[in-house]
Amino acid sequence: MITVNRDSGVPPPSDLLLQAVDGMDRPLLVLDDDWRFAYVNAAGAAVLGRTVEGLVGRDVWAQFPEAVGGPFEQLYRWVRATGTSGSTEAWFAPLGRWFRADAFLTEAGLVVTFDDVTERRRVEGERAAAIAAREEAARVAADAAASAERAGRHLMLLGDINLAMTSTVDVDEAVDRFAHLVVPLLADWCLVSVVDPDGTRRDVGRAHRDPALVEAMHRYADARVRTNERSAPVPTALRSGRPVVIQELLPHHVDEMVGDRATRALLEPLRPAAVATFPLLARGEVFGALTLVNGPDRGAHTEAELRTAEIASRRAALALDNARLAAAGQQVAERLQHSLLSPPVQPERLELAVRYRGATRGVSIGGDWYDAFQQPDGDTVVVIGDVMGHDIEAAAAMGQVKTLVRAIAFDRLEEPAGVLRRVDHALVGLAVPTMATALVCRIEQAPADRSTGRRRLRWSSAGHPDPMLLHPDGTVSDLSAPVGPPLGIGWRGPRADGVVPVPDGGTVLLFTDGLFERRGVLLDEGRDQLRRLVAASAGESLDALCDRLLAEMTGGGVEDDVAVLAVRAHPPTWERPRPPAKGGEDGPPQVRAAASRTAAAIASTACGAQRIE
Structure with a gap:
């Protein structure tokens, strides 16, 4: 109706x-x-x-x-x-x-x-909700994937820190590697401070993600240590051993950090917006601090970044402590080895020069040694040898072998082959757990020869490279004689001597195999190179000859330690140059003291019996 x-x-x-x-x-x-x-x-x-x-x-x-x-x-x-x-x-x-x-x-x-339109709106709402749910699920999955990727990168960072910092014993190099690893993954830029044993703080590690701001960072870092206030993050972290995190760096924070106006001006171009400082703490001792800084674009540090930074700082501190211990041990071992390499004698009308260079790859100490002394009858004995191994144990064993050679050669006045035979039997009888090559040479001069100046070189080798003789005219001779087996095996077979005259102006050159052996180079080729270099050095002083051999044969680095001993015969009219003034010893007092104590302990047991269990 x-x-x-x-x-x-x-x-x-x-x-x-x-x-x-x-x-x-x-x-x-x-x-x-x-x-x-x-x-x-x-x-x-x-x-x-x-x-x-x-x-x-x-x-x-x-x-x-x-x-x-x-x-x-x-x-x-x-x-x-x-x-x-x-x-x-x-x-x-x-x-x-x-x-x-x-x-x-x-x-x-x-x-x-x-x-x-209720039904239509319901269907549209369900459809929109389904789409939103799918989008949210995709977002959650993307966030999870991104989080997993970040976690993986952070985990790789921790592994890289271990590898980079433990592959060197140089503390400053290790710290610089650490700084460049954490940027930009954990921060826009960072400074890593180390505290030296004397308490001096240095900002060693420095890295910035923006190359244009690297110089500005260095200028600020150069001034930071001397201008940091006591309340600044690094001094606070060093005192407390706990992290200091400022997620929003305000002007009053900067004033509390840096008391010097000029240094604050240096900080301005870097635009710090967030700072996190972590102490480098290992074995209860603080070795330094890691400071991470973000600019305003990156903003506050995330929880994941802070967690990773704290773990990274602990790992870096442990690696840094190990590097310091290794460096100290290396210094002690090197001083031990040098203390066992006594300076050579300088007999009348003979000039002796020695050189030693540790390996530059791996452990830089080993069992190479040289020795020179006079026997009671006036003849001069020169020795060079190489104990197998490249560690402090090899250096200690070298001290025992050297002492046995010196004692037997001085007491028995035997020919070099007889000396090597007795040393070999002594090493086995005293259960010295080592093997070594050795070359024993005796520069002889009978009473009738003293007026004429004639000399002979008598030598014997126990598995050691042959010596060389540089004649005054520049020709070089390889001094070959039958080579016996190394010391330490109890060889009872014959050992032979070689004999050759040494003219005035002639130079006898003894060396270990590290001087000419190279990986990938045939031994004959290395020795030929050495022979040519020796010939080209005729007319140079003995010191210049030794320096040139080391410089040109070892180059930028060697895989094995090297010992060189050179003897030059002079005519009766020769006058010995005045020695240069003696300089002070190298190394900090605690290292010298440790080396002296260790050397004394080894020297005191050098001839004692050692039993292998």
Whole structure:
């Protein structure tokens, strides 16, 4: 049934039009100028939960006060004010539904058609929720993947720190490697401080991710140590042994860190925004501090970065402590070895020079040694040898072998072959756990030869490279004689001597195999190179000859330690040059003391029995 409000002043539509509109499935209503229902079709009344008779002629805002001030009222008033059609879609709480309303203005009033879009909105909401859930899952997965990648990179960093810092015993080099590893993974730039044994603090490790700011970082670091206030992060971490983290660096923090205005000016171009300092603590001792700094773009340090930095600082401290211990041990061992290499004698009309160079790869001490002394009858004995091994045990064994050779050769006055035979038997009998090559030479001069200046060289080799003789005219001779087996095996077979005259101006050259042996180079080629170099050095002083051999044969580094002993025969008219002034000993007092104590202990047991369990 079609009902029209005849009192609204709106011209009634034709019966045909009313029948058509009233039969529409789409809800429709008409509001007059006073906001009363002038017309509503059956579908509209049903959707609104009312009857047609219950709505027509009644005020819409009184019937549906919940719509006042809402999107539907705003639409209706805007269409009536502008004459422009419009639409809106909103939730209507009283009915618990979503509606889409379309409104346009006619002579009959404000016509509104509306649809219940609750189901569509539900489907769209579920679809949107599903999409959001997928996007959130993708985001979580991406975050997890990124977190796993960061964790992997942090784990690799810790491994790299161990490898980089334990592959050198140079403390400063190890610290610099550490600084360049943590930047930029953990910070924009960093400074690594070390505290030397005398308490001096130095900013050794320095790294910045921006090459343009490296110089500015160095200028600040050069001034930081002397201008840091006691309350600054590094002094605080060094005192407390605990990290200091400032996630937002404010001006008052900078004032508390740096008391010097000029140093604060040096810090300004670096724009620090966050600082984290970790003590380098190992075995209960603080060796330095790691300072990580971020600029404003990177901002505060993440929890993952701080955790990794703390672990990295502990590992670096342990590596640094090990490097310091290794360096101290190396110094003690080197001084021990040098203390066992006594200076050679300088007999009348003989000039002796010696050189020793430790290996530059791996352990730089070993069992190479030289010795020179006079026998009671006035003859001069020179010895060179090589104990197998490259460690402090080899250096200690070298001291025992050297002492046995010296004692037996001085006491027995035998030919070199006899000396080597007795030393070999003594090593086995005293259970000295070592093997060694040795070359024993005796420069002989019978009483009748002293007036003429004639000399002979008698030598014997126990597995050692043959010596060389540089003649005054520049020719070089390899002094070959039957070579016996190394010492330490108890060889009871024969050992042979070689004999050759030594002219005035002639130079006898003894050396260990490290002088000419090289990996990938045939032994004959290395010895040929040495022979040519010796010939080219004719006419040079003995010291210049030895220095040249080391410089050109060893180059930038050697895999084995090297010992050289040179003897030059001079005529009766020769005058010995005055020796240079003696310099002070190298090394800190504690290292010299440790070396002296160790050398004394080894020397005191050099000839004693040692039993292998």
